Amino acid sequence: MKKIVALTAVAGMTLAMADGAAIYAKCSGCHGQNGEKKAMGKADVLKGQSAADIEKKIKGYKAGTLNLHGMGATMKNMVKSLSDADIKAVAEYIASFK
Numbered sequence: 484m485k486k487i488v489a490l491t492a493v494a495g496m497t498l499a500m501a502d503g504a505a506i507y508a509k510c511s512g513c514h515g516q517n518g519e520k521k522a523m524g525k526a527d528v529l530k531g532q533s534a535a536d537i538e539k540k541i542k543g544y545k546a547g548t549l550n551l552h553g554m555g556a557t558m559k560n561m562v563k564s565l566s567d568a569d570i571k572a573v574a575e576y577i578a579s580f581k
C-alpha cells in the first residue's frame with residue numbers, strides 16, 4: 484500500500500492531495516514506524532489516539548500553545564510548515580496504526 488502511494492506521488496497524480504504517509508516519514512524517527520514509541524522518552528505513544536485528538540495536538544504545537552511534556556518547542560519545529568490539509572492527512576494516517 485505504501486509503495487502504491489509513493490508511486491502515485493511520483494507520477495504527480497496526487498500533487499494537490501496531502502499524503503499522510505509521506506508526511507509521517509519525517510515523524511517516524513522519533514515516534515516509531517507505527518506510532519509505538521514514546522518520542523524522546525517524553526511523548527505519549529501516538530498509536531491508539533484518535534485522528535481528531537492528534538489533529539488538535541498538532542495544531543496546538545504549530546500555534547505554539549501546546550506543551551504537554553516540556554518539549555512543545557521541539558514539536559513546533561516539526562509541524563510549523565504543515566498546512567491544515569497536511570495536518571488532517573497525517574493525523575488520519577497515524578490514527579490508522581494497528
Ligand code: HEC
Binds near residue numbers: 509512561
Ligand atoms: C525530534 C523528535 C520528534 C519528531 C521528528 C517528531 N516528534 Fe512529535 N513529539 C516529540 C516530542 C518530544 C513530543 C512531546 C512534546 C511535548 O512536550 O508536548 C512530541 C509529541 C507529539 C504529539 C503529542 C503526543 C502526546 O503526548 O499525546 C503528537 C501528536 C506528535 N508529536 C506528532 C508528530 C508528528 C505528526 C510529527 C511529524 C510531522 C512529529 N511528531 C515529529 C518528538 C518528535
